[in-house]
Structures are given as C-alpha cells and as structure tokens.
Amino acid sequence: xxxxxxxxxxxxxxxxxxxxxxxxxxxxxxxxxxxxxxxxxxxxxxxxxxxxxxxxxxxxxxxxxxxxxxxxxxxxxxxxxxxxxxxxxxxxxxxxxxxxxxxxxxxxxxxxxxxxxxxxxxxxxxxxxxxxxxxxxxxxxxxxxxxxxxxxxxxxxxxxxxxxxxxxxxxxxxxxxxxxxxxxxxxxxxxxxxxxxxxxxxxxxxxxxxxxxxxxxxxxxxxxxxxxxxxxxxxxxxxxxxxxxxxxxxxxxxxxxxxxxxxxxxxxxxxxxxxxxxxxxxxxxxxxxxxxxxxxxxxxxxxxxxxxxxxxxx
Amino acid sequence: xxxxxxxxxxxxxxxxxxxxxxxxxxxxxxxxxxxxxxxxxxxxxxxxxxxxxxxxxxxxxxxxxxxxxxxxxxxxxxxxxxxxxxxxxxxxxxxxxxxxxxxxxxxxxxxxxxxxxxxxxxxxxxxxxxxxxxxxxxxxxxxxxxxxxxxxxxxxxxxxxxxxxxxxxxxxxxxxxxxxxxxxxxxxxxxxxxxxxxxxxxxxxxxxxxxxxxxxxxxxxxxxxxxxxxxxxxxxxxxxxxxxxxxxxxxxxxxxxxxxxxxxxxxxxxxxxxxxxxxxxxxxxxxxxxxxxxxxxxxxxxxxxxxx
Numbered sequence: 001x002x003x004x005x006x007x008x009x010x011x012x013x014x015x016x017x018x019x020x021x022x023x024x025x026x027x028x029x030x031x032x033x034x035x036x037x038x039x040x041x042x043x044x045x046x047x048x049x050x051x052x053x054x055x056x057x058x059x060x061x062x063x064x065x066x067x068x069x070x071x072x073x074x075x076x077x078x079x080x081x082x083x084x085x086x087x088x089x090x091x092x093x094x095x096x097x098x099x100x101x102x103x104x105x106x107x108x109x110x111x112x113x114x115x116x117x118x119x120x121x122x123x124x125x126x127x128x129x130x131x132x133x134x135x136x137x138x139x140x141x142x143x144x145x146x147x148x149x150x151x152x153x154x155x156x157x158x159x160x161x162x163x164x165x166x167x168x169x170x171x172x173x174x175x176x177x178x179x180x181x182x183x184x185x186x187x188x189x190x191x192x193x194x195x196x197x198x199x200x201x202x203x204x205x206x207x208x209x210x211x212x213x214x215x216x217x218x219x220x221x222x223x224x225x226x227x228x229x230x231x232x233x234x235x236x237x238x239x240x241x242x243x244x245x246x247x248x249x250x251x252x253x254x255x256x257x258x259x260x261x262x263x264x265x266x267x268x269x270x271x272x273x274x275x276x277x278x279x280x281x282x283x284x285x286x287x288x289x290x291x292x293x294x295x296x297x298x299x300x301x302x303x304x305x306x307x308x309x310x311x312x313x314x
Numbered sequence: 315x316x317x318x319x320x321x322x323x324x325x326x327x328x329x330x331x332x333x334x335x336x337x338x339x340x341x342x343x344x345x346x347x348x349x350x351x352x353x354x355x356x357x358x359x360x361x362x363x364x365x366x367x368x369x370x371x372x373x374x375x376x377x378x379x380x381x382x383x384x385x386x387x388x389x390x391x392x393x394x395x396x397x398x399x400x401x402x403x404x405x406x407x408x409x410x411x412x413x414x415x416x417x418x419x420x421x422x423x424x425x426x427x428x429x430x431x432x433x434x435x436x437x438x439x440x441x442x443x444x445x446x447x448x449x450x451x452x453x454x455x456x457x458x459x460x461x462x463x464x465x466x467x468x469x470x471x472x473x474x475x476x477x478x479x480x481x482x483x484x485x486x487x488x489x490x491x492x493x494x495x496x497x498x499x500x501x502x503x504x505x506x507x508x509x510x511x512x513x514x515x516x517x518x519x520x521x522x523x524x525x526x527x528x529x530x531x532x533x534x535x536x537x538x539x540x541x542x543x544x545x546x547x548x549x550x551x552x553x554x555x556x557x558x559x560x561x562x563x564x565x566x567x568x569x570x571x572x573x574x575x576x577x578x579x580x581x582x583x584x585x586x587x588x589x590x591x592x593x594x595x596x597x598x599x600x601x602x603x604x605x606x607x608x609x610x611x612x613x614x615x616x617x618x619x620x621x622x
Binding site: 120 | 345351398401402405407408409411412413415416417418419420421422423424426427536537540543544546547551590593594597598601604605608609612
C-alpha cells in the first residue's frame, strides 16, 4: 500500500478519534485549534495544487479565502442560511473573480505572476476594508449561522468539527486525484517545461487557468467554513501575510506531496499556539526559524517522515 | 474643486511618487541584476524611519541623525546580505520569498518590541519647517518641497550612474549575462553586494524622509512594498527609467484618485452611492492601471534592454 495513503489515513484516523480522546484527557479547547488547523490545511492543499503541482507561485491566495468568507457573511446577513446554497454562492463568487484575475495574471509567469497575484490580493483586501455596510476595517460579527437542511448541526461543537473534517478529506482526495489525472500531468509538464508542453499541443495557459480557478474555489470554501467557525469575518483574513503563511505551510510540508500541506498547516497552527503560550513576542523566533528552514531543511516535513517522497518538488 | 486644491494634490502625488521611486529603484535593480525577489525590501523602508526616530532622539539633531541613519541603513542591508541573502541567489524564487518573509516577520516584531506598537512621529527639521507661498492662495510646506527636490536629484544621479559610469555599465551587463561579466574578470559577487547595499540604503533613505510626514509604525513597509511591486511591473522589471515613470504615475493617480473619485462619481451616481464605491474604487485604481498595462504591454512601459 502507498505510504502516502497510509500516513494520510493515520492523520484522518487521529482527527476522527480526537472528539473522543480530547474530553478524556481534558483538553477540550484543542478542538477549536484543530478546526483552525484543518481550515488552514484545506486552503494549503488548494494552494499546493497551483504551486506544488503547477509551479505557479501565487502570493495572493488568501484573497480567495476572504472572498469566500465575505460572500458567505453577506449572504447570511441577507437571510440566506442554507449551507449548500452558501456553498454555491461562495463558489460562484470566488470562481468568477479567480477567472478574471487569473486571465490577467497568467499573461505572465514566474516572479511577475507572484507580484501580480500579490497586487490582486491586496486589491481584494482594500476592497473588503472599504465595505462600510459590512463592518469595513473592523469586521462583522454574525448573529446567525448557516444551517444544513434547516438543522443547526453544522454550527458548533462536534457537528462542525466533523463537517470540516469531511471537507478536508474530500479536498485531500480531490487534489490528489486531480494531480494524478491527465489534467494534473499536463499541469506538471507545464511546470517543468512550459514550452515543451505547448509544443506537444496542450493549451498550457488554459490548463493553468483551470487549476487556478479550482484552487481559488477550494480556498473560498475554507473561507465559508472559517466564517461558520469564527462567527466573525474581517478583512485581515485576506491580508497578504495570510498568503505568506499558506506558502510557509506547503513548503514546510513538502511541495506537491500528498500530505505535506496538511502536515505543514498543523505544524504552523500548533507551533504558533505553543510558541505564543511561552513567549509573547514569538514572532522573533518564528521569523528566523523560517530563514533557517529555507537555508538548511529542503524537502519539508513529509520528507522527514517519508524520505523517498515520490511526489516531485519544484 | 478649485485649481489650488488640484495643484496641492499634484504636488503631493509627485512627492509620493518620488518616495515610491526611491524604494522601487532598489527593488528593481536587485531583481534585475540578481534575479532575487526581496520581499524584505519594504522592511528597509521601515528600518530607515525607525533609525531616524532613534537617532534624532539620541543626538537631538536631524542632520547628524540623517547621516547616522543612512550609514546604519547601509550596514543593516549589507549585514542581511551577508547573513542570509547571498545564500539565496541560486535558490528558487519560492525559497527567496519564504526566507525574506521570515525576515519581515522578525523585523516587524523587533520594531514592535523595541519601540512599541503605537505610531510615532518626529518633527520636521527646523530649517525646513514652515511653508512658502506658491501662488496667491497656495501655501505649501517647505519640507515637502525639499523632499520633491531631493527625490528628483536622487533619480537623476541614479540615472546618470547607471547610464554613464563604469559601475553602471557593469550593472547593466550583469543583469543580462552575469556569467560573461564574471568571465571577463569582474567580481560579480562584489557587484551584487554594492547593488544590494545601495538599494537598501535608498529604501532606508525613503523611510527617513517619509518619517516627518507619515506616521512611523511596525509593518509600515509592507504596504509600500506591494505598491513598489506594482510600480516595477508597470515600469518594466529591471528598468530604472521605467521605475521612475511608473512611480510618478502611480503616485499621481493614487493621490488624485483618493481625493477625486467620490467627487467624480457623484456626477454619474447619486451621492450616497458615490460615497460608498468612491473610496473602494480609489484604492483599486493603481491595480486597475497595472492590469491594463499588463494587457497591452506585458513587459511594462519601459522594459530594460535585454531583460528576459
């Protein structure tokens, strides 16, 4: 059996067991932390699709989390509470914006692509801060949350926890299946040698655009769930530093590997919690740690667990 | 909307544009010559502002503080280059982004720890305080005029250096074929170090002259970094003259847009709608400009010769 599947299975098994284990050891507060980590993992998985598999380094991915979150929050404010409907709205909003920005951004590649996605991300951020009717800079507290077929099961506690976990598992399977499909292989060919892929007759730009939109949609879903979890939304979730965190997660985990994005996301959330509990100015450690990791630890966490990772890096 | 107001806005826009140029110049040179994407370049701007604050408090004199801050900005830039960046030139852009992101996190937090999270201000130096009469109704602060003058002088000096000196020639050659320049016996690593140090010092200088006008706060470099990216995309990566034109353009459009968008929109929509979308549109203007430039001239307005 593939060791990647095995490790993924162990991760999800542990996550499934957590609601049973945590009350026993008396660490209930951890489940909130785990939801946060799972949400980051969903977004990181989607970013890995374009960076790890597609080689398109986007530094504006958090914008799509923000768009998904705000589409959800605005719909909730206007009385739309069915979560399946909210999914469609969040998907529609992120997909349409990703399509427009993607067409423009993909006219370039490499560092230009990075700067342009960063600029579009920033544009989204400022647009969100100027939404005076929905809280502007300060954000918006939500008084009503989404329901599943009219039931409030997905609003808090274990219901929400399992709902997020199920979506994480679907994302995990989905991203992996995409990367193994013919579509994913063309994407990787375009990453490694765009000219050759083009010459072989593949419309590279179209493949990349589709991957970009898919990734944006998944990030939008994590934004929707973030609103449901936090009961609050503010522009800071779309800040460019959040995009940076996502990149940190996937590089830490190992680019283009099966479980890397999840491991990286959990590592970040847990380390942040741990460092900030012992040391208020934890960023003084976190920053240099990133530099050291880049300089001395290539390949990421999944390489430590799985030294001969079959998923190629960039 | 009077002519006087328009003139003031134009002068403010010009000043902002020149500030952007000082930052974008270093960024575009470092990228053009070394292919190195330095997110921490904006932090150098913040460092400059904090340095002038600290040294003004220490020496009580703006001018000696200015000299000390410039030297320190250069040294900090060179230290970062020596400790971190020189190991990254051969690495992927993703690694460069990550490591420089780590440096941003560290220096922003360090500024918060050393100086507190609140915004700080410093007084304008005495000779340059006050304002002068430009037209009958228009008085404009001397300090702002002085920054416009200094910014223009720096731009000209930089342009002449790049175009007509031996170092400038090497920089231009190094940005297209670094191997060939190295093979001809030029110490390319040292050239990189000079470019990097000068870039860091220019960004620091921008921070220094911005300090008496804008507030000094942790993270102040992050937003300006992103605007500087927009500038070098519009101007063409690696091109000093492109950066200059784009910086002035962005400075003017942003400043005018913020003041005029609501007013112009109220001609078309009723005032409540204009008040809502005006500010949003104003903050998006420069990004819209960037997108438009990308569609029509993907390499920027004045791309560097031979840049790939």
